[in-house]
Amino acid sequence: MIKAIFPKALVIRINIAFLALFLLAYAFLFLWPSSTSVYNASPASFVRCSLRECHHKTENGIKMKAVLEEPRNSQFNSPDRIVVKRERPSFLDEMGRGMMIGMVNMEGEDVSEWKMLGQVIPVSFEPVSELFEWKDLFPEWIDEEEEIDGPSCPEIPMPDFYKYASVDMIVAKLPCRVQEEGWGRDVLRLQVHLIAANLAVKRGRGIWNRRIKVVFLSKCRPMPDLFRCDDLLRQEGDWWYYEPDLTRLAQKLSLPVGSCNLALPLWGKGIHEVYDVSRIGKKSTRTIKREAYATVLHSSEAYVCGAIALAQSLLQTGTKRDLILLLDRSISKPKREALAKAGWKFRFIERIRNPRAEKNTYNEYNYSKFRLWQLAEYDKIIFIDADVIVLRNLDILFHFPQISATGNDGSIFNSGIMVIEPSNCTFNMFMQRTREIVSYNGGDQGFLNEVFVWWHRLPRRVNFLKNFWSNSTVEAAVKNQLLGADPPKLYSIHFLGLKPWLCYRDYDCNWDLEDLHVYASDVAHRRWWKLHDAMDEGLQKFCALRKRRKIDLEWDRKLAREKGLKDGHWRVNVTDPRKYTT
Structure with a gap:
């Protein structure tokens, strides 16, 4: 066997070449500036927190830590910061002495007046990063069906609550950047609210009367999502004094921190397996006195047939809750008699005009929906629009707090089905703010989304919108399968x-208008008519077609035929007997 022998000079050259390549690779990987993409990443990708502590990931070393630890307000760390002395609220004189007072976000504030009441304890917490955006907590879409990995939420850093277990009062300063657009959707603002709420709930468990004092310092009203109007005892200038209902507050805190996850799934892993809500049910039903479903009719009789069908669909699910209809005098006596026969109990209302609406427009009186909050004889109301039919029992939703609803666009909820908690105080707050709040859509949904920014997501199957935005064959197949499933997989259909x-x-007939094809589904259409046919004939006659509507339908069919719309529905031979009856 002959052993190959390489010249010594060649071996040296090869070693030098390998060394040079190694040094180049080292310089590229370790000395090249790190990517700035970290600044655009979601906070969930680089921070993991628990209720007790927050740990930074270290993959990106010092740079990542610097981003996270940059203070929201640099003056908090300045030794020369100015201490603000504010006017003393008179309600301090009515409070006892010897209290333990937890101070949240009160840096830069003169707290000497509070020291007269007892021991002042600063609550230490890490403010959320500026990179943490509202859309991280309230995304437009989540994986509700757990088809990929399932939904998840980024966590907001919380203090070590065990260190503050003995506080009797919480005083917190809320960020209020009211001059900025979308100021109410501020994660730091939410963080301070949640810290105060958690401190109150955890301390309340050890007090016999479960009453904890919470005082906010803010030019803006504290979030009614957490601190209810009914729990506000006093307001003086920028001071807001609450004694919150800790049972209600604890229920809200038990839910996800945002709509990034379902408040509680309505099913388990199997599509037909109903989720066990006995834990939250046992807690919430102790204080529930009365519950009801409700809808609203005003200004027109166009939705009378829809309201009749809604009532019939609710009764078919076996619910024993009251069905409450808010209506004005525009609904004629024969129509009212039919609505009563369908199952509704009446509450007559005066309409509420939207001060920003044009005269004689569709949204001129849609703030009348606020009257729902005047149903104060009920603890919970599930509001349902009159263009919805219910396919499965929705009583489970009474276990959820205000506002629980399905998602719409962006970070907002759809008000077509929502859980509310009636309160005259809340209603009065709405009325005081009708001119102040700008609704994104000019209607009640936009208004309510500005008041209740911290809402709880229900599965879209609860309020399944009949739309096909992508107009794809796959989307149509999936949605129509859900719309037509028997037994039903959806809880309701929103037409x-x-x-x-x-x-x-x-x-x-949405097929006859190109712009409305996104709402067209013969499967859903047949489902509604199946419900109609099961109704008493005396109720069916209130779904008759008016002469004007028949003319419009024929005109739309004519235009569809002239355009030669590819769906071809204009070719269908109409056999509906309502076409030929007056």
């Missing part, structure tokens, strides 16, 4: 676009 009772029963 957007032209309503079934305003179409011929033969097909969904």
Whole structure:
């Protein structure tokens, strides 16, 4: 066997070449500036927190830590910061002495007046990063069906609550950047609210009367999502004094921190397996006195048929709750008699005009929905729009707090089905703010989303919107399978676009208008008419077509035929007997 022998000079050259390549690779990997993409990442990707502590990931070393630890307000760390002395609220004189007072976010404030009441204890916490945005907590879409990894939420840093277990009062300064657009959706503002709420709930467990004093310093009203109008005892200038209902508050704190996860899934891992809500149910039903479903009719009789169908669908699910209809005098006596026969109990209302609406527009009186909060004889109301039919029992939703609803666009909820807690105090707050609040859509949904920014997400199957935004074959197949499933997989169907009772029963007339194809589904249309046919004939006649509506339907069919719309519904031979009856 012959052993190959390489010249010594060649070996040296090879070693030098390998060394040079190694040094180049080292310089590229370790000396090249790190990517700035970290500044655009979601906070959930680089911080993991618990209720007790927050640990930074270290993959990106010093730079990552610097981003997270940069203070929201540099003056807090300045030795030369100015201490602000504010006017003493008179309610301090009515409070006892010898208290333990937890101070949250009160840096830079003169707290000498509070020291007269007892021991002042600064509550230490790490403010959330500026990179933490509201949309991280309230995303437009989450993986509700757990088809990928399931939904998850980034966690907000919390203090070590065990260190403050003995506080009798919480005093917190709330960020209020009211001059900035979207100021109410401030994660730091939410963080301070949540810290105060958690301190109150955890301390309340050890007090016999479960009453904890919470005082906020803020030019803006504290979040009614957490600190209810009814629990506000005094307001003096920028001081807000609450004694919150700790049972209600604890329930809210037990839910996800945002709509980034379902408040509670309505099913387990199996699609038909109903989720066990006995834990929250046992807690919440102790104080529940009365509950009801409700809808609203005003200004027009166009939705009378829809309200009749809604009541019938609710009764078919076996609910024993009251069905409450808020209506004005525009609904004629024969229609009222039919609505009563369908199952509704009446509450007559005066309409509320939207001060920002144009005269004689669709949203001129849609703030009338605020009257729901005047149903103070009930503890919980599930509001349902009159263009919805219910397929499965929704009583489970009474276990959820205000506002629980399904998602809409962006970070907002859809008010077509929502859980509310009636309160005359809340109603009065709405009325005081009708001119102040700008609704993104000019209606009640936009208004309510500005008041209740911290809402709880219900599965979209609870309020399944009949729309097909992508107009894809796959989307249509999946949604139509859900819309037509028997037994039903959906809890309700929300009929957007032209309503079934305003179409011929033969097909969904949204097909006749190109702009409304996103709302067209013959499967959903047939489902509504199946419910209609099961109703008493005396109720069915209130779904008749008016002469004017028949003319409009024929005109739309004519235009669809002239355009040669590819769906071809204009070719359908109409057999609906309502076409031929007066």
